[in-house]
Amino acid sequence: MSDLPLIQADRAVPPPAATTSTGGRRRRLRLLSRTDRVVITLMVLVPLLIVTGFVWMPAAATVLLSGTNWDGIGPLNEIEFVGARNYSDVVNIYPPFVPAIQHNLLWLAALFVVATPFGMFLAVLLDKELRGSRFYQTALYLPVVLSLALIGFVWQLLYSRDQGLINAVFNSSIDWYGDSNVNIWAVMVASGWRHVGYIMLLYLAGLKGVDPSLREAASVDGASESRTFFRVVFPVLRPINIIVLVVTVIESLRAFDLVWVVNKGRNGLELISALVTQNVVGEASRIGFGSALATIMLVVSLVFITIYLATVMRENRE
Amino acid sequence: MSRPQSQAEYLARLVPPSVAGLNRRSLLAGAAGTGALLGTGLLAGCGDDSGSGGSSKEVSLGSNQSDPKPKDVLVKVTDGFKTSSGVQVAVNTVDHNTFQENINNYLQGKPDDVFTWFAGYRMRFFAQKGLAGDISDVWGKLTGYSDAFKKASTGDDGKQYFVPATYYPWAVFYRKSVWQQHGYQVPTTLDQFTTLAGQMKKDGLTPIAFADKDGWPAMGTFDILNLRINGYQFHIDLMAGKEAWTSDKVKKVFDTWAGLLPLHQPDSLGRTWQEAAQSLQQKKSGMYLLGLFVGQQFNNDEQDDLDFFTFPEIDPSIGAKALDAPIDGYMMARKPKNPDNARKLLEYFGGKAAADINLKNDPAVLVANSGADVGGYTALQKKAAELVGSATEIAQFLDRDTRPDFASTVIIPALQQFIKDPKDIDGLTSSIENQKKSIFTD
Numbered sequence: 066m067s068d069l070p071l072i073q074a075d076r077a078v079p080p081p082a083a084t085t086s087t088g089g090r091r092r093r094l095r096l097l098s099r100t101d102r103v104v105i106t107l108m109v110l111v112p113l114l115i116v117t118g119f120v121w122m123p124a125a126a127t128v129l130l131s132g133t134n135w136d137g138i139g140p141l142n143e144i145e146f147v148g149a150r151n152y153s154d155v156v157n158i159y160p161p162f163v164p165a166i167q168h169n170l171l172w173l174a175a176l177f178v179v180a181t182p183f184g185m186f187l188a189v190l191l192d193k194e195l196r197g198s199r200f201y202q203t204a205l206y207l208p209v210v211l212s213l214a215l216i217g218f219v220w221q222l223l224y225s226r227d228q229g230l231i232n233a234v235f236n237s238s239i240d241w242y243g244d245s246n247v248n249i250w251a252v253m254v255a256s257g258w259r260h261v262g263y264i265m266l267l268y269l270a271g272l273k274g275v276d277p278s279l280r281e282a283a284s285v286d287g288a289s290e291s292r293t294f295f296r297v298v299f300p301v302l303r304p305i306n307i308i309v310l311v312v313t314v315i316e317s318l319r320a321f322d323l324v325w326v327v328n329k330g331r332n333g334l335e336l337i338s339a340l341v342t343q344n345v346v347g348e349a350s351r352i353g354f355g356s357a358l359a360t361i362m363l364v365v366s367l368v369f370i371t372i373y374l375a376t377v378m379r380e381n382r383e
Numbered sequence: 384m385s386r387p388q389s390q391a392e393y394l395a396r397l398v399p400p401s402v403a404g405l406n407r408r409s410l411l412a413g414a415a416g417t418g419a420l421l422g423t424g425l426l427a428g429c430g431d432d433s434g435s436g437g438s439s440k441e442v443s444l445g446s447n448q449s450d451p452k453p454k455d456v457l458v459k460v461t462d463g464f465k466t467s468s469g470v471q472v473a474v475n476t477v478d479h480n481t482f483q484e485n486i487n488n489y490l491q492g493k494p495d496d497v498f499t500w501f502a503g504y505r506m507r508f509f510a511q512k513g514l515a516g517d518i519s520d521v522w523g524k525l526t527g528y529s530d531a532f533k534k535a536s537t538g539d540d541g542k543q544y545f546v547p548a549t550y551y552p553w554a555v556f557y558r559k560s561v562w563q564q565h566g567y568q569v570p571t572t573l574d575q576f577t578t579l580a581g582q583m584k585k586d587g588l589t590p591i592a593f594a595d596k597d598g599w600p601a602m603g604t605f606d607i608l609n610l611r612i613n614g615y616q617f618h619i620d621l622m623a624g625k626e627a628w629t630s631d632k633v634k635k636v637f638d639t640w641a642g643l644l645p646l647h648q649p650d651s652l653g654r655t656w657q658e659a660a661q662s663l664q665q666k667k668s669g670m671y672l673l674g675l676f677v678g679q680q681f682n683n684d685e686q687d688d689l690d691f692f693t694f695p696e697i698d699p700s701i702g703a704k705a706l707d708a709p710i711d712g713y714m715m716a717r718k719p720k721n722p723d724n725a726r727k728l729l730e731y732f733g734g735k736a737a738a739d740i741n742l743k744n745d746p747a748v749l750v751a752n753s754g755a756d757v758g759g760y761t762a763l764q765k766k767a768a769e770l771v772g773s774a775t776e777i778a779q780f781l782d783r784d785t786r787p788d789f790a791s792t793v794i795i796p797a798l799q800q801f802i803k804d805p806k807d808i809d810g811l812t813s814s815i816e817n818q819k820k821s822i823f824t825d
Contacts, residue, residue, distance in 0.1 A: 134824065136788070137487045138512050150821075158817040161796055226653045227662070243596060243653020245803060328596055332652050332799045348486050348505065348787040351822070 124363065131356035151357035162358075165335040168249060169365070172256070172336070173317035180257035181313050184264025189294065191265070192272040206266055208259040213319075217326030220255040245333025252334060256323055260316055264309055271305035272298070307376060314369045318362075337362045442724035443473045445495035447482035456744040463740055464731045470724050490514040496719035497728050502535040502710040503779030504622065505787065506545045509714070510538035516715035517542045521726050525733045527754030531777050535710055546713045546733040547751035549741060551675035552771050553603050553707040553780070554691040561588075561666050562690075569692040571703070573611075573639075576695045580646040583669040592668035593647035594659035595802060598795035601651075602781035603672055605798060606707050608636045611697040615705040615776035622785035624823035628816040634808055639697065641805035652799055674709070675767055676747055689763055693770055704775040709783055710751060786822060793818045 131151055135144045155162050187205060191198045208216060223230045224241035232238055241251040275298055283293040299306075321338040324330045330339020337358060344355030444461065448454045454476060461472040475495055482489070482499075489498075490509060500506060509515045515538075522533070522543040536545035561567075565586055570576040580590035595601040609618045613632045620626045621633065648659060648668060660680035662668040671677060678689055696703040713732050719725040731737055738755035741748070746761060749768050757768065771777065782790035797815050801808075 138491065138514070154818075154821050158814065158821060160800070160814055224653075225658070226650050227658050238650070240650035240653040243650050245652070248653070328652075329598065331598060331796055332803070343792055344788070346484055347791065348483055350487060351788045351792065354792075 127356045127359050127363070130353055131360045133353040133356075135352045137350045137352050147353070151354050152361075154354065155357055155361070161331070161335040161340055164333075165330075165337045165340050168334070168336050169317070169320075171249065172253065172320050173314065175253050176257065176260055176313050176317050180260040181264050181309060183257075184261040185268050185309075187261065187265045188268030188272060191269055202265075202269070206262045209262040209266065211259070213256070213259065213322035214326045216255055216259055217323050220251075220258075221327075224251055242327050243332070248327070248333045252323055252327060256316075256320060260313070263312065263316075267305060267309055267312065268302070271302045275301055307373075307380075311373055314373075318366060318369075337365070439721070439724070440469065441471045441473060442497065442719075442721050442728050443475065443495035444728065445482070445489070445498035446474055446476045447479045447499045449476055449478045449482075452747075453745060456741060459744055460732070460737045460740045463736055464728060467731065467736065468724075468727055470727060472728065490716070494716040496721055496725040497713055497715055497732075500545065500712065500714045501779070501783050502545055502547060502712060503783035504785055505779075505783050506536070506714065507538050508786070510540070510542075510544040514717055515544045516717050516719060516722075516725070517544065518546065518715050518726065518729055519543045521546065521729045521733065524730055527735065527738075527752040528733075529753065529772070531774070532710070532751050535777065535779065536712070544714055546729045547710045548712040548732055548737070549745070549748040549750055550708050550710040550771065551748055552767050552774075553607065553672065553674050554693050554767070554770065555670050555672050556663065556677050556689060556691045557670045558663065558666060558685075558688050559690050560688050561669065567669070570695045572695050573697045577643070577646065580643075580669070584646070588666075589648045589662060589668040590646040590670065591643070591648065592659040592663045592671035593651040594654035594656045595651045595799060596653055596655050598791070598799065599782060600656050600659075600673065601798040601802060602790070602794065603674070603707060604640065605636065606778060606781050607672065607694045608640055608697070609633075610705045610707075610776075610778060611694060611701060611703060612636050612639060614701045615778065618705075618778060619784065622781065624786070624789075624819055628812045628819060633812055637801060637805075637808045637812070640801070641808070644802070644805050651802060674707075675749070675763075678763065679747060686761065686763065691763075691766070691770075702775075704773070706770070706774050706777065707780045708771050708774070708777045709780045710777075711748075712751070789819065789822050793822065 130144075132146050132148060133144045134147045134151070187201075191202055191205075195201070211219070221229070221242070226232060226238060226240045226243060229241065231241065239247065242248050279297055279301065280293060283297045288296065318338070320336055321330075321342070324334040324336055324339055325342070328334055330336055330343065341355050341359045341362060344351045344358060446454070446457055448457045457474065461474060464470065464472060473495075477485075486500075486509075491514065500509075506515070519542045522536070525546070528547065532547045533543070536543045536547060538544045557567075565582075567579055567582070568575075570579050583590040593600075593604075606618065609621065612635055613621075617626060617632060621628070626632075648654070648662065651659075656673060656677075657680055659668070659671060660673065660677050663671045663677070664681050664685065672694065678686060681689055693703055693706060713729055715725050715729060733752065735752060735754040735756075738750040738752040742750050742755050742757065742759050746764070749760075749764055749771070750757075753772075757765065760768065778784055781794060785794075793815060797811060801811055
């Protein structure tokens with residue numbers, strides 16, 4: 066239904082374009098002065114160099130280094146290759162690895178199943194133009210402007226075992242950040258607190274853009290509120306849904322800052338990104354071992370990137 | 384830093400040390416990856432800036448003393464050097480944690496002529512990699528250092544690479560007033576220690592304050608138990624990767640610790656050392672095994688109420704004469720731009736004048752040079768200096784006595800795992816041993 070106006074627009078454009086296109090293209094070719102060509106070459110070359118130098122080369126270097134036991138000291142030609150030893154070490158004798166994978170997946174699931182739908186729900190409520198909706202909107206969006214690191218400190222005020230607000234109010238002694246059965250959930254609440262606001266805003270923007278006539282048509286047809294939302298509004302929001310999906314995946318992979326602030330990603334808060342940092346950043350770094358972890362993370366991310374690209378490409382083809 | 388006096392102070396101390404740059408004994412990392420990258424540029428930049436030619440009237444100093452207090456003290460010391468030698472010191476101060484995280488890149492790039500660092504494996508590691516300058520000739524001119532300090536400044540090749548400046552011992556701290564009130568006596572054996580702790584429990588106190596959120600404080604407990612049960616040499620060999628973690632000797636350390644754990648403050652993995660120290664300060668805990676810097680959590684008028692004893696003897700044949708007392712000091716770059724001035728500066732740092740300035744301005748540390756005028760020490764500092772002076776062996780603390788990568792990526796999670804589940808000692812030690820074999824390959 067949402068595609069309808071777009072397709073019409075597409076059909077409307079080609080005919081006039083077709084009559085001038087041949088002549089236009091020839092004239093444009095002739096008009097392409099030397100400056101133009103230099104500019105175009107630069108416009109292609111510079112981004113290409115940047116992408117190669119800052120994205121592909123480091124990625125390739127990481128994969129290469131994951132086969133070595135380099136400690137970051139000494140010339141590059143002295144690097145010793147140890148084959149797949151780092152990978153077998155990661156899987157076999159590195160205790161934080163399995164929890165880290167589990168936590169990453171748990172994080173994704175929690176954001177996807179709880180925080181994202183909740184954000185959507187709030188957006189729908191706020192879209193109803195309740196009294197004081199501006200206030201709620203601001204309150205809910207506020208955490209989004211804070212960095213995750215700062216959010217870690219803010220929640221520390223609530224979570225501290227001996228001096229935190231929660232334990233003081235309820236007279237309990239729960240070790241929110243220290244008990245490894247509890248802390249992942251405590252941290253996820255903090256992370257979700259921000260994520261909900263983010264999703265809410267994205268959806269609110271999308272909802273504002275929905276053509277009111279669609280809703281009117283639905284209500285004339287006698288559709289209920291929820292039916293209108295799920296059958297009419299939600300499908301129209303397809304582009305927003307994809308953005309939200311991507312944002313959720315990115316956020317769950319980016320969870321790093323929060324756990325790092327809490328306890329450097331140890332004791333129940335292991336995440337792949339934290340393990341990479343623990344191993345690579347430091348005095349006598351295990352660059353090879355850390356690179357192996359980073360490569361595993363790259364592969365995990367690639368799965369999501371592939372899904373996203375496939376979706377976007379299918380979209381374009383349609 | 385004393386007890387928070389205002390809400391702002393309270394909030395400020397909730398910022399983790401890694402971010403605030405306040406961590407005294409931080410391990411691997413502090414800031415996020417990007418911060419570290421920025422720091423790399425910063426350090427490299429510092430090296431470039433200071434390279435204003437090999438002027439004979441200048442020397443550069445890379446400093447990790449980023450806290451206001453020590454930074455101020457260092458300025459006073461370098462001023463003293465300027466007055467006495469006429470040589471200008473360009474001090475490049477970098478955030479404490481950033482400095483440590485980037486030490487690899489820093490030393491391989493264009494480091495300052497002289498830089499702040501730590502004794503122990505951390506020093507020997509860079510000496511062995513050829514990233515530090517031999518300063519044996521400077522040591523020929525230094526006086527006032529015991530053999531223990533000289534040993535702590537010597538690399539694997541027998542040459543000196545380090546000038547000690549300050550240090551602080553680890554011991555069991557307590558409040559005199561609390562002990563007087565209950566009539567407690569200083570224990571000298573493990574049995575007396577556990578009996579005392581049991582009595583404290585009955586008296587409504589938490590016997591031993593304990594925190595390990597940041598990962599390193601528990602290393603102090605492991606160190607002292609290992610030193611008392613197996614002795615200094617075994618501890619050092621274990622740290623150097625020469626002994627097996629699966630041996631019965633190590634298992635005995637964990638067994639003993641498991642027996643003591645119920646006497647420790649519960650839920651330690653969510654608590655910072657500051658919070659644990661405050662429970663001692665608030666008279667809720669009876670004792671706390673920590674470095675001398677525990678005094679920072681006490682008000683000025685409470686300093687006299689703070690006392691300590693060295694961790695009691697466990698095995699009479701080993702005794703209780705070894706302890707952790709990490710030493711901070713200075714090293715020289717492998718190729719300083721002004722080698723002569725760098726040596727002069729190091730000689731000054733190791734001399735009596737610098738020690739006197741340190742002593743007068745920083746009450747939280749002890750100075751390494753015995754020639755210093757120790758009349759300015761508080762009673763606590765005097766006692767601490769005596770304790771270290773009478774020690775037969777001085778260890779540097781776990782993360783300074785072993786490979787940093789091993790300490791932070793293997794030992795910290797392992798000790799936290801132990802605290803969480805003290806029963807599975809066999810599984811724990813074999814996991815450590817497997818990882819150790821993989822790390823100690825070269």
